[in-house]
Amino acid sequence: MLSEGLVDLQRAIDVEGLWQSSLRLVQSTLHHHSCSLMLGINDYEPVAARHHVEQPRRPDYMPATSLAVSRPYLASHPRVQLYTFSQIALEDPQAHERRLAQEAGLDEWREFVHLAFWHEGLPQAVFSVRRSARQAHFSADEIGFFEQIYPAIDAGLHRLRALEQERFKSFAFEQALSRSSSPVILTDARGNVLFGTPDGRRLSERWARSHGAPLDASDLSADLSRAIKARRNVGSNELAQTLRHPVDVDLSVTIDSSWFGAGLRIEPCYLLQFTAADERPRSQERASEILNRLSPSERKVALLVAEGLRNEQIAQRLSRSRRTVESQLNAIFGKLGLVCRAQLVKALS
Numbered sequence: 001m002l003s004e005g006l007v008d009l010q011r012a013i014d015v016e017g018l019w020q021s022s023l024r025l026v027q028s029t030l031h032h033h034s035c036s037l038m039l040g041i042n043d044y045e046p047v048a049a050r051h052h053v054e055q056p057r058r059p060d061y062m063p064a065t066s067l068a069v070s071r072p073y074l075a076s077h078p079r080v081q082l083y084t085f086s087q088i089a090l091e092d093p094q095a096h097e098r099r100l101a102q103e104a105g106l107d108e109w110r111e112f113v114h115l116a117f118w119h120e121g122l123p124q125a126v127f128s129v130r131r132s133a134r135q136a137h138f139s140a141d142e143i144g145f146f147e148q149i150y151p152a153i154d155a156g157l158h159r160l161r162a163l164e165q166e167r168f169k170s171f172a173f174e175q176a177l178s179r180s181s182s183p184v185i186l187t188d189a190r191g192n193v194l195f196g197t198p199d200g201r202r203l204s205e206r207w208a209r210s211h212g213a214p215l216d217a218s219d220l221s222a223d224l225s226r227a228i229k230a231r232r233n234v235g236s237n238e239l240a241q242t243l244r245h246p247v248d249v250d251l252s253v254t255i256d257s258s259w260f261g262a263g264l265r266i267e268p269c270y271l272l273q274f275t276a277a278d279e280r281p282r283s284q285e286r287a288s289e290i291l292n293r294l295s296p297s298e299r300k301v302a303l304l305v306a307e308g309l310r311n312e313q314i315a316q317r318l319s320r321s322r323r324t325v326e327s328q329l330n331a332i333f334g335k336l337g338l339v340c341r342a343q344l345v346k347a348l349s
Helices: 002-011 015-029 072-076 085-091 097-100 141-177 197-211 222-233 285-290 296-306 311-318 322-336 341-348
Strands: 034-039 050-055 082-084 109-120 120-132 184-188 193-196 241-243 251-256 271-275
Touching: 002 015, 002 141, 015 034, 015 050, 050 141, 082 085, 082 141, 082 322, 085 109, 109 141, 120 141, 141 285, 141 311, 184 197, 193 197, 197 251, 197 271, 222 241, 222 251, 251 341, 271 341, 285 296, 285 341, 296 311, 296 322, 296 341, 311 322, 322 341
Parallel strands: none
Antiparallel strands: 034 050, 034 120, 082 109, 109 120, 184 193, 184 271, 241 251, 251 271
């Protein structure tokens, strides 16, 4: 049962899954009064928690979302992974008073085991398992059980933090795209639409309708999907590819695979920028007006991009590091409200 429970912990992809897996492990292994997973700890106080009570003395009882009892102990024992209430009480004569104050005078539990999880020297979560006066103190074997599950919960918390960072990056990226007025679609290597601006989705549907096969906004036409797969097969992530619609002569699309290996996703991403010659662009700034919005150093980079040079070539031409060129290019995108090289080339052409 322990091995199955550890596998469940390894599969958890959100806090609720991690909590339920940890709770099932405890319920299947030892007697207890209640369990809590306390999260978002700031100045040794959690801002959120999951609770479960096995046998409350009062039907409305719920443990406090607080580390008031163990705060002094945590502060004086940085990075401690496992401790009990008995250990705290041996060092701190006020611990019993804080326990009753935390529980608003109730006496629901008498002992606990805490697993403390740390990140960059600060506690990020505490998993608490409590016992009442009717239940025995935790045995050496039971402490051994907690020592066994600690690494799995710790790894799960690290994984959830990494996933949350990826979700935040994805959200920020979508927000940046959504502010763009350009008609663009972001897809994976199989042609599945990951994100698109309203105009991008509209022109993608127009592309499909012109083939006589109306599609949902979450799909691409078969020929565009094939074009994306072909670019991946040849490993082309240097130059953008422009396709003109075989029937709707005013419609074209540029496929830019410069997002290949960008780190946002494990697999490649592709940006499709649509152009409709029969629709007036929202902005018709001349190239000179666009360049005036950039610093002299940024203008040099932008013009070399427009010539078709890659970052390494630009760095060599301007005697700069590649990192400096990449930083300046990101600044250019931000100033002009662009998201890729293809858009910059089109703006300056």
